[in-house]
Amino acid sequence: xxxxxxxxxxxxxxxxxxxxxxxxxxxxxxxxxxxxxxxxxxxxxxxxxxxxxxxxxxxxxxxxxxxxxxxxxxxxxxxxxxxxxxxxxxxxxxxxxxxxxxxxxxxxxxxxxxxxxxxxxxxxxxxxxxxxxxxxxxxxxxxxxxxxxxxxxxxxxxxxxxxxxxxxxxxxxxxxxxxxxxxxxxxxxxxxxxxxxxxxxxxxxxxxxxxxxxxxxxxxxxxxxxxxxxxxxxxxxxxxxxxxxxxxxxxxxxxxxxxxxxxxxxxxxxxxxxxxxxxxxxxxxxxxxxxxxxxxxxxxxxxxxxxxxxxxxxxxxxxxxxxxxxxxxxxxxxxxxxxxxxxxxxxxxxxxxxxxxxxxxxxxxxxxxxxxxxxxxxxxxxxxxxxxxxxxxxxxxxxxxxxxxxxxxxxxxxxxxxxxxxxxxxxxxxxxxxxxxxxxxxxxxxxxxxxxxxxxxxxxxxxxxxxxxxxxxxxxxxxxxxxxxxxx
Amino acid sequence: xxxxxxxxxxxxxxxxxxxxxxxxxxxxxxxxxxxxxxxxxxxxxxxxxxxxxxxxxxxxxxxxxxxxxxxxxxxxxxxxxxxxxxxxxxxxxxxxxxxxxxxxxxxxxxxxxxxxxxxxxxxxxxxxxxxxxxxxxxxxxxxxxxxxxxxxxxxxxxxxxxxxxxxxxxxxxxxxxxxxxxxxxxxxxxxxxxxxxxxxxxxxxxxxxxxxxxxxxxxxxxxxxxxxxxxxxxxxxxxxxxxxxxxxxxxxxxxxxxxxxxxxxxxxxxxxxxxxxxxxxxxxxxxxxxxxxxxxxxxxxxxxxxxxxxxxxxxxxxxxxxxxxxxxxxxxxxxxxxxxxxxxxxxxxxxxxxxxxxxxxxxxxxxxxxxxxxxxxxxxxxxxxxxxxxxxxxxxxxxxxxxxxxxxxxxxxxxxxxxxxxxxxxxxxxxxxxxxxxxx
Numbered sequence: 001x002x003x004x005x006x007x008x009x010x011x012x013x014x015x016x017x018x019x020x021x022x023x024x025x026x027x028x029x030x031x032x033x034x035x036x037x038x039x040x041x042x043x044x045x046x047x048x049x050x051x052x053x054x055x056x057x058x059x060x061x062x063x064x065x066x067x068x069x070x071x072x073x074x075x076x077x078x079x080x081x082x083x084x085x086x087x088x089x090x091x092x093x094x095x096x097x098x099x100x101x102x103x104x105x106x107x108x109x110x111x112x113x114x115x116x117x118x119x120x121x122x123x124x125x126x127x128x129x130x131x132x133x134x135x136x137x138x139x140x141x142x143x144x145x146x147x148x149x150x151x152x153x154x155x156x157x158x159x160x161x162x163x164x165x166x167x168x169x170x171x172x173x174x175x176x177x178x179x180x181x182x183x184x185x186x187x188x189x190x191x192x193x194x195x196x197x198x199x200x201x202x203x204x205x206x207x208x209x210x211x212x213x214x215x216x217x218x219x220x221x222x223x224x225x226x227x228x229x230x231x232x233x234x235x236x237x238x239x240x241x242x243x244x245x246x247x248x249x250x251x252x253x254x255x256x257x258x259x260x261x262x263x264x265x266x267x268x269x270x271x272x273x274x275x276x277x278x279x280x281x282x283x284x285x286x287x288x289x290x291x292x293x294x295x296x297x298x299x300x301x302x303x304x305x306x307x308x309x310x311x312x313x314x315x316x317x318x319x320x321x322x323x324x325x326x327x328x329x330x331x332x333x334x335x336x337x338x339x340x341x342x343x344x345x346x347x348x349x350x351x352x353x354x355x356x357x358x359x360x361x362x363x364x365x366x367x368x369x370x371x372x373x374x375x376x377x378x379x380x381x382x383x384x385x386x387x388x389x390x391x392x393x394x395x396x397x398x399x400x401x402x403x404x405x406x407x408x409x410x411x412x413x414x415x416x417x418x419x420x421x422x423x424x425x426x427x428x429x430x431x432x433x434x435x436x437x438x439x440x441x442x443x444x445x446x447x448x449x450x451x452x453x454x455x456x457x458x459x460x461x462x463x464x465x466x467x468x469x470x471x472x473x474x475x476x477x478x479x480x481x482x483x484x485x486x487x488x
Numbered sequence: 489x490x491x492x493x494x495x496x497x498x499x500x501x502x503x504x505x506x507x508x509x510x511x512x513x514x515x516x517x518x519x520x521x522x523x524x525x526x527x528x529x530x531x532x533x534x535x536x537x538x539x540x541x542x543x544x545x546x547x548x549x550x551x552x553x554x555x556x557x558x559x560x561x562x563x564x565x566x567x568x569x570x571x572x573x574x575x576x577x578x579x580x581x582x583x584x585x586x587x588x589x590x591x592x593x594x595x596x597x598x599x600x601x602x603x604x605x606x607x608x609x610x611x612x613x614x615x616x617x618x619x620x621x622x623x624x625x626x627x628x629x630x631x632x633x634x635x636x637x638x639x640x641x642x643x644x645x646x647x648x649x650x651x652x653x654x655x656x657x658x659x660x661x662x663x664x665x666x667x668x669x670x671x672x673x674x675x676x677x678x679x680x681x682x683x684x685x686x687x688x689x690x691x692x693x694x695x696x697x698x699x700x701x702x703x704x705x706x707x708x709x710x711x712x713x714x715x716x717x718x719x720x721x722x723x724x725x726x727x728x729x730x731x732x733x734x735x736x737x738x739x740x741x742x743x744x745x746x747x748x749x750x751x752x753x754x755x756x757x758x759x760x761x762x763x764x765x766x767x768x769x770x771x772x773x774x775x776x777x778x779x780x781x782x783x784x785x786x787x788x789x790x791x792x793x794x795x796x797x798x799x800x801x802x803x804x805x806x807x808x809x810x811x812x813x814x815x816x817x818x819x820x821x822x823x824x825x826x827x828x829x830x831x832x833x834x835x836x837x838x839x840x841x842x843x844x845x846x847x848x849x850x851x852x853x854x855x856x857x858x859x860x861x862x863x864x865x866x867x868x869x870x871x872x873x874x875x876x877x878x879x880x881x882x883x884x885x886x887x888x889x890x891x892x893x894x895x896x897x898x899x900x901x902x903x904x905x906x907x908x909x910x911x912x913x914x915x916x917x918x919x920x921x922x923x924x925x926x927x928x
Contacts, residue, residue, distance in 0.1 A: 009535040010518045016535075059562055059595075060517040063534055086604050094604045100716065100770065101599040237798035238824050263757070266603045266765055267629070267802060267827070274608045299761030299800060300600040333799075342754045346746055356748040392799050394749055395790030422821050 003069040013054045014347040017067045028070040036105030053304040056104050073194035078319045079170045080138050080145045081111040089297030089309030116167040127159045132201035135175045141290035146323040150191035195311035199318035202375035209443035215251020223436035225412045228374025228384035232406045235416030236396030244427045245330045254328035257292045260313035263306045263336025266298040307340040317385045324381035335392040338402045354401045362405040369409040411437040498556040507742040510540045519562040525554040546696045566591040567713035573684045578691040578699040596705040609769045612831040615649045616891035619818025624825035629769030633780040636807040647676045656720035661707030662690035663700040664731030700735045708766040715774035727781040733793045750792035757796045764800045802826040810882045817886035820848045842916045843901040854878030877908040
């Protein structure tokens with residue numbers, strides 16, 4: 001019997017629930033308001049009171065309303081059919097919702113239950129498997145999508161049988177496993193995973209070293225990012241953060257691109273909806289939308305779901321990484337996510353840190369960036385999540401908590417410059433202020449020596465010095481006039 | 489909003505602050521409206537049976553035994569075609585002496601549009617002002633503010649834009665308008681014979697500041713009626729959003745919330761986004777375009793209000809006085825319309841993007857020449873010519889009193905290029921130069 005409770009207090013989207021039995025931190029619950037069920041997440045418990053943040057508007061909610069606890073944390077549904085989907089921050093399939101306006105309390109299943117998938121077995125009867133082992137694969141658009149032993153399975157299992165090649169629905173049993181006690185366990189193509197927990201079913205996570213070409217020349221040449229690397233793009237409004245991210249997501253040589261539009265403009269998301277089905281992936285010749293999933297939690301959608309949206313996106317990326325794929329994850333903008341944290345922290349009346357952000361903001365951002373990375377899977381294959389987040393610093397001033405916290409953890413910094421944007425030169429990346437720590441990695445240098453030549457990195461460094469000198473000279477000319485240039 | 493006989497009347501107020509009162513009551517919903525001695529109030533916090541109400545008219549003179557009745561719903565507006573041509577206060581009550589509007593009762597501040605049901609904006613809105621049409625073209629479904637110091641004539645520019653925009657309906661949301669400005673809008677719309685397509689919701693400086701908070705939602709609720717039900721193109725004018733944000737900070741302050749940058753509430757971004765994101769192009773043809781005013785203090789766009797606004801809106805139009813010509817211009821450097829590339833050179837003449845960029849580049853050259861001149865360096869012939877060009881460009885195109893069609897703006901641009909520069913100096917594509925370069 002699931003735990004229930006009653007609403008005791010309401011302050012905007014923070015609701016205090018008096019619970020009758022045990023609840024977990026971050027457990028999901030539903031508040032019953034007439035015919036609709038409002039989804040919420042436990043964020044604090046004091047005595048019998050659970051403080052929950054509601055992912056919807058709480059208009060009209062009354063004291064005494066019934067609350068039903070779901071017994072699980074906020075989780076995503078994983079399985080074939082995620083690519084090309086447009087989700088909201090809670091992984092609701094937006095295309096399945098009727099009507100022009102979003103209805104409160106409407107939740108849609110993120111996968112297609114009736115679609116048939118061409119399944120090919122990988123594992124054989126008698127093999128020993130564990131969580132994240134590959135049992136078989138289906139063709140998702142043009143990507144091989146591995147059907148894995150669910151991540152929540154503990155210990156080792158023996159494969160009793162795997163379904164023959166053929167067409168199956170996601171709910172059909174595709175394998176029967178035997179656990180250590182000798183019980184049969186049936187596995188289908190769907191599994192669930194809590195978004196705030198990293199999927200760590202891999203052997204190890206070495207330092208990344210392979211160049212990831214983004215297709216943006218100034219990045220690839222001067223400040224390259226690697227497969228499994230992290231980077232961030234801070235910039236005042238109008239300097240082209242979103243346009244740059246869209247550019248990278250169009251050109252980058254990734255297998256899968258996941259875009260989290262986190263608290264940004266809806267018309268920008270509409271641009272992706274309109275363009276990506278038409279544009280061609282330069283690497284495979286297929287349509288871009290076939291390798292892309294969009295998490296659209298635009299700025300007017302509920303703020304608590306905005307916080308969840310980046311975690312939803314990261315968890316989907318981790319799922320695909322476990323299949324040995326190269327994922328590019330873009331979050332626009334991580335500042336909106338941080339602001340969502342601030343709004344909740346404020347309502348919880350926590351003591352504020354700098355600029356009223358929560359004290360643990362830095363740690364939250366660091367933990368999130370740490371989920372990206374290049375990994376060696378248990379079967380020897382590799383996969384990666386390259387993460388690039390935008391930051392929208394207040395007033396364009398980089399001395400603010402979100403930029404500073406991000407700078408500590410992200411390895412690439414792509415600085416956008418107002419004056420470049422003003423003179424309509426895009427991407428407005430300043431090559432001098434920007435940096436890539438990967439240029440200092442010996443692993444990366446070795447990789448580049450093999451792929452390009454051993455003079456590449458010294459040449460890049462020389463170019464950077466020349467750009468720096470050029471800037472100094474032009475500043476001197478501005479002060480002393482053209483004639484002074486000769487004396488340098 | 490008359491009190492019904494069976495409604496429970498509470499008369500024991502437990503706490504009074506400048507903007508809120510608290511009392512014990514049951515069966516009350518969040519956001520619900522109430523009357524406190526006839527003053528409208530809204531539930532902002534429920535804790536057990538203790539209810540906190542925000543009193544829109546302020547709490548001056550409210551006694552601890554005031555009569556409080558709950559209305560059982562959040563703020564609503566009656567929508568129908570009869571809204572057209574009418575003037576309302578922040579609560580949706582007529583202030584033009586006319587009758588109450590009959591229609592469907594709709595809660596204001598309704599749900600968001602599903603992003604996958606939006607259509608990409610593609611209809612150009614012509615205003616006749618070259619600083620806008622040529623350099624920062626507006627598109628239906630766009631949201632864009634004027635960033636302007638309080639001394640600039642932004643209300644006049646807004647009124648002009650509204651009247652020339654050929655929208656089916658114009659909805660004015662006035663927050664903290666002075667009575668003089670309110671009467672100005674009324675008169676301009678009346679003189680233009682446009683009153684029948686105008687709906688106004690106004691909270692003037694005569695009203696308590698907290699009432700401003702209702703104005704944008706009222707205006708957008710009416711806009712959604714015409715855009716969704718009638719498939720009309722609706723233009724919403726919101727002036728002044730800085731005063732709206734000020735009211736947000738007043739309320740959050742009274743509720744003991746910890747302020748973030750510039751004393752603004754931490755939720756400022758979400759609060760503003762909720763309003764601006766109502767701008768939309770619907771697939772069925774209707775659209776809501778929002779043109780707002782955000783007044784600045786000394787041109788400072790790093791203040792929390794313009795800063796958050798800039799991250800939400802699709803560009804901004806920056807007004808400033810050009811000392812060379814003594815007129816107010818739309819600043820080509822600091823202004824931006826993010827949606828212009830959806831229409832320019834496509835819905836407008838082919839040379840539009842190139843003429844626009846060349847002119848701004850030459851204007852930037854003039855700005856550099858000016859700095860050079862001010863620092864006492866010698867000017868080259870090119871510097872002199874770009875300075876002369878800049879003066880002409882400001883006067884004939886950037887000034888806000890310009891009112892011509894886009895083709896004429898482009899022709900003017902070519903004439904100015906021909907007057908001040910050589911063909912190779914404008915860096916425009918050869919074939920366009922050959923086609924459009926003025927004779928002689």
